[in-house]
Amino acid sequence: MNYLLIRLLILLGLGFFLRPFPVWADQVPDATERAALEALYRATQGDQWYDNTHWLSARPLGDWYGVTVRNGDVVALSLGFNDLVGELPIELYQLTALEELDLNDNYLRGTLDEAIGQLAQLQVLELSVNQLHGPLPQAIGQLRQLEILLLSVNNLEGEIPSSWRNLTQLRELDLISNLISGSVPAFLGQLTTLEGLWLRGNQFSGTVPAALGSLLNLTDLELGENLLEGPIPEAVLQLPSLEYVGLEFNQFSGTSPYFTSPFLRKLTFYDNQYHTLADYSIHPQASQLSMNVRNNALDFADVLPIIQAGQIRPTGFIHFPQDSLPTYFQAATYTYSVEVGGTGNQFQWLKNGQPVAGGTAAELVLSQATYRVEDTYQCEVTHPQAPFLTLMSQARPQVAGQYYAIADGRWSEAIWAREADGDPVDTFPQQGAEVFIIGHQVTVDEPLTTGSVHVIVDQAPASLVVDGAELTLHGTLELTKQTEGFPGHVKVINEGTIVPLAPNP
Numbered sequence: 001m002n003y004l005l006i007r008l009l010i011l012l013g014l015g016f017f018l019r020p021f022p023v024w025a026d027q028v029p030d031a032t033e034r035a036a037l038e039a040l041y042r043a044t045q046g047d048q049w050y051d052n053t054h055w056l057s058a059r060p061l062g063d064w065y066g067v068t069v070r071n072g073d074v075v076a077l078s079l080g081f082n083d084l085v086g087e088l089p090i091e092l093y094q095l096t097a098l099e100e101l102d103l104n105d106n107y108l109r110g111t112l113d114e115a116i117g118q119l120a121q122l123q124v125l126e127l128s129v130n131q132l133h134g135p136l137p138q139a140i141g142q143l144r145q146l147e148i149l150l151l152s153v154n155n156l157e158g159e160i161p162s163s164w165r166n167l168t169q170l171r172e173l174d175l176i177s178n179l180i181s182g183s184v185p186a187f188l189g190q191l192t193t194l195e196g197l198w199l200r201g202n203q204f205s206g207t208v209p210a211a212l213g214s215l216l217n218l219t220d221l222e223l224g225e226n227l228l229e230g231p232i233p234e235a236v237l238q239l240p241s242l243e244y245v246g247l248e249f250n251q252f253s254g255t256s257p258y259f260t261s262p263f264l265r266k267l268t269f270y271d272n273q274y275h276t277l278a279d280y281s282i283h284p285q286a287s288q289l290s291m292n293v294r295n296n297a298l299d300f301a302d303v304l305p306i307i308q309a310g311q312i313r314p315t316g317f318i319h320f321p322q323d324s325l326p327t328y329f330q331a332a333t334y335t336y337s338v339e340v341g342g343t344g345n346q347f348q349w350l351k352n353g354q355p356v357a358g359g360t361a362a363e364l365v366l367s368q369a370t371y372r373v374e375d376t377y378q379c380e381v382t383h384p385q386a387p388f389l390t391l392m393s394q395a396r397p398q399v400a401g402q403y404y405a406i407a408d409g410r411w412s413e414a415i416w417a418r419e420a421d422g423d424p425v426d427t428f429p430q431q432g433a434e435v436f437i438i439g440h441q442v443t444v445d446e447p448l449t450t451g452s453v454h455v456i457v458d459q460a461p462a463s464l465v466v467d468g469a470e471l472t473l474h475g476t477l478e479l480t481k482q483t484e485g486f487p488g489h490v491k492v493i494n495e496g497t498i499v500p501l502a503p504n505p
């Protein structure tokens with residue numbers, strides 16, 4: 001028995017001496033931690049805190065409100081919603097055993113000091129909803145254990161520091177509602193543990209980087225209220241875990257993006273420049289999907305297929321009045337008109353804000369006697385199957401019958417705009433429309449009738465090619481070279497014809 005007892009004591013003694021010493025060496029002296037907490041109390045008007053129980057008392061630090069102690073070290077400081085007012089003292093960063101620092105929803109001001117990099121054990125940093133300003137600290141990139149970084153609703157500015165690429169354990173990054181600028185960094189795609197990326201309400205510009213397509217665990221992607229543009233990269237569209245995507249209040253245009261995630265629940269595209277809506281009626285979560293696409297350049301041709309498919313709930317498909325339609329006016333016939341995609345549309349013309357009797361078609365024809373230049377005419381367009389959407393045309397009319405080629409291609413493709421610098425329209429010029437081909441190449445390969453055609457060389461080549469078809473002109477055909485050195489031509493090939501045939505300039 002004595003032999004067994006002696007062996008046990010020997011083993012315990014060896015175990016004691018073989019224990020690693022960093023457990024002690026890493027400890028912060030209690031006096032240092034107490035001084036740091038006292039400095040925070042004084043710097044942030046601790047006497048006025050909502051709860052300051054036991055602060056500045058002789059009781060153990062773990063008894064102070066919001067302070068968590070483990071193994072003799074302060075490891076968490078949770079004083080959110082506690083009326084802290086003032087600037088963070090430099091002594092705070094001496095709490096080097098901190099794993100969680102939560103001071104959200106207070107009245108903290110000043111800048112974040114680079115000394116924050118001393119908190120090497122930090123896993124949660126939450127300073128949202130304060131009045132902090134200045135640049136995002138480079139030193140945050142030293143916090144390699146950080147999993148949650150929440151800095152939303154402050155006045156932080158500048159670009160996201162490149163050192164943040166080292167935050168490889170990060171799961172949540174929230175920078176909503178600050179003044180952060182520059183591009184969305186491609187290195188964020190290296191933070192593959194990210195589940196939430198919230199960048200809404202800043203001044204990010206440029207395009208969405210394709211590198212974000214590496215964030216396979218991402219469920220929330222908020223990029224709204226910035227200055228972003230261009231297409232969403234295919235790799236981002238195919239992120240497999242996305243549940244919520246916010247792209248609102250940017251400068252995106254063209255066709256709205258189609259996200260393929262089978263977990264998708266909510267999309268916000270509103271207040272952009274989309275003129276075509278991707279068909280989400282075929283999405284595997286269409287019956288559960290909530291979409292908000294108000295204030296784009298969409299019309300009934302975009303929304304009706306989705307509603308008629310019966311897969312997206314009308315209550316979940318939020319689609320309020322869109323950008324106003326152009327009102328066109330043709331002086332020769334005193335005709336106002338609007339162009340709206342879709343069939344079955346209902347029109348009501350307004351004169352000086354009042355309904356016009358009988359004005360229920362896409363065109364409103366006046367007589368010379370009834371036309372007055374001081375009157376304003378607008379058209380309200382609705383559809384019985386989409387009662388949530390009302391389109392209103394502009395009060396200031398544009399000249400009717402003018403089309404501008406804004407891309408190379410076939411005449412009948414959607415390459416036309418009604419203004420030289422306008423957005424594409426769903427129609428192409430026919431009948432009496434006047435056509436301007438400025439620096440582009442357009443091919444007619446099916447019978448068409450139009451008005452005058454102007455092929456204009458201006459900083460780029462321009463051409464009109466009639467390929468095996470008949471183009472009937474009600475007007476003139478002219479080629480104008482405003483810039484020398486670029487080719488410009490009108491060609492008739494493969495037995496095509498132009499009637500009446502104008503001589504090639």
